[in-house]
Amino acid sequence: xxxxxxxxxxxxxxxxxxxxxxxxxxxxxxxxxxxxxxxxxxxxxxxxxxxxxxxxxxxxxxxxxxxxxxxxxxxxxxxxxxxxxxxxxxxxxxxxxxxxxxxxxxxxxxxxxxxxxxxxxxxxxxxxxxxxxxxxxxxxxxxxxxxxxxxxxxxxxxxxxxxxxxxxxxxxxxxxxxxxxxxxxxxxxxxxxxxxxxxxxxxxxxxxxxxxxxxxxxxxxxxxxxxxxxxxxxxxxxxxxxxxxxxxxxxxxxxxxxxxxxxxxxxxxxxxxxxxxxxxxxxxxxxxxxxxxxxxxxxxxxxxxxxxxxxxxxxxxxxxxxxxxxxxxxxxxxxxxxxxxxxxxxxxxxxxxxxxxxxxxxxxxxxxxxxxxxxxxxxxxxxxxxxxxxxxxxxxxxxxxxxxxxxxxxxxxxxxxxxxxxxxx
Numbered sequence: 327x328x329x330x331x332x333x334x335x336x337x338x339x340x341x342x343x344x345x346x347x348x349x350x351x352x353x354x355x356x357x358x359x360x361x362x363x364x365x366x367x368x369x370x371x372x373x374x375x376x377x378x379x380x381x382x383x384x385x386x387x388x389x390x391x392x393x394x395x396x397x398x399x400x401x402x403x404x405x406x407x408x409x410x411x412x413x414x415x416x417x418x419x420x421x422x423x424x425x426x427x428x429x430x431x432x433x434x435x436x437x438x439x440x441x442x443x444x445x446x447x448x449x450x451x452x453x454x455x456x457x458x459x460x461x462x463x464x465x466x467x468x469x470x471x472x473x474x475x476x477x478x479x480x481x482x483x484x485x486x487x488x489x490x491x492x493x494x495x496x497x498x499x500x501x502x503x504x505x506x507x508x509x510x511x512x513x514x515x516x517x518x519x520x521x522x523x524x525x526x527x528x529x530x531x532x533x534x535x536x537x538x539x540x541x542x543x544x545x546x547x548x549x550x551x552x553x554x555x556x557x558x559x560x561x562x563x564x565x566x567x568x569x570x571x572x573x574x575x576x577x578x579x580x581x582x583x584x585x586x587x588x589x590x591x592x593x594x595x596x597x598x599x600x601x602x603x604x605x606x607x608x609x610x611x612x613x614x615x616x617x618x619x620x621x622x623x624x625x626x627x628x629x630x631x632x633x634x635x636x637x638x639x640x641x642x643x644x645x646x647x648x649x650x651x652x653x654x655x656x657x658x659x660x661x662x663x664x665x666x667x668x669x670x671x672x673x674x675x676x677x678x679x680x681x682x683x684x685x686x687x688x689x690x691x692x693x694x695x696x697x698x699x700x701x702x703x704x705x706x707x708x709x710x711x712x713x714x715x716x717x718x719x720x721x722x723x724x725x726x727x728x729x730x731x732x733x734x735x736x737x738x739x740x741x742x743x744x745x746x747x748x749x750x751x
Contacts, residue, residue: 348661348731349366352731366738369394370437372394373394374415382453391441392413392441394439394441396439397423400435404438404686405421405425406481407442407477408441409443409447409481409483419440424654425440428679429679439477447483460494464498467495470507477507478507517703518703519687523681523684525558525629526711528627529560531672534715538670539670541625547570548561548569549619550564551575551580551618552627552631552651553596557627569625571589572623578604580617581611582609582618583608595607626645629651630655632654633655633657636657640667641663645669649672649677652678670729671730672729718732
């Protein structure tokens, strides 16, 4: 199963406004100066290009490509490329900013970037997608670079597309440059441990939070919304560590089993069933898939779409702990309700940062020209995620704020201090 960065964000609540709402609270808590505030709230670079592509029918179609670099204060920008019909600038700007905070939270030397092309890859042939990715790469040839901006897979793209990007960039520079992109096939310099990286980070975050809340994993129940790459790996790894997964879901339906779902069987069913849970016999089909979010479980892992926990259903959530595998699964308007109920929510910019952490490892290995073992990747990734959780938890105690705002405080403080030490631009 190919790794992609978790979860699409669509324009239900404007994603940029939602991100800025949390950013503003954290900035106020930190007493951020107007100078630094204005630098951090605005993207450093926004590039929009037109990509004329010859389609299989011989006609030329023009696609819009976007790349946003939110920040390069900590280091080169890092972020995925999504191919989707609803890609738009505000979405890409929000995701680029999220990447800045995510990298800062886990203390890796990257800034935030994001890219996208407005297209529908499901309606395009392999050849059309390849021509589009190569054209996008050439249009961004002065933007991308191992020391400038390092793309990765996202919704609608994967290792295949990253291989094309690396090849096109390498041809333009007259040498093989594997470090220009992460999420590549293993044979081209991809990293072991990358596929499960985000789900593994969710698992580490969940166990770290459960320790603080004194929840025994061997007596705990868990529901996982979304059974794609992130959700299925998170469910599998949590089950291996003692949790009973009582509910799972994807876009075809939600399944509940009070005795615990066998995650290995669910994954096998999905792999033999066009990647869906439809028809899964290991649990009862829930009449309303949305009810999974309000089940009486210890841990809830929303790992599917954005804005699934909203002001409309937040008061019905009974989990003691929410660990966000998706980007933006909790709307800004739901935060206050979750906090008032005393539910700990490990936010997306911390919980799903395992993916970008192992992306960083891939880049490091490419620069070294040396491959690490899967054990080494997992061990180092786990340590980074545990340390990041502890820093955020300590900030939440120090500033008396929820984990989400604490994560923004940790991230913004790091970027702001780096900006100050560098002396501005």
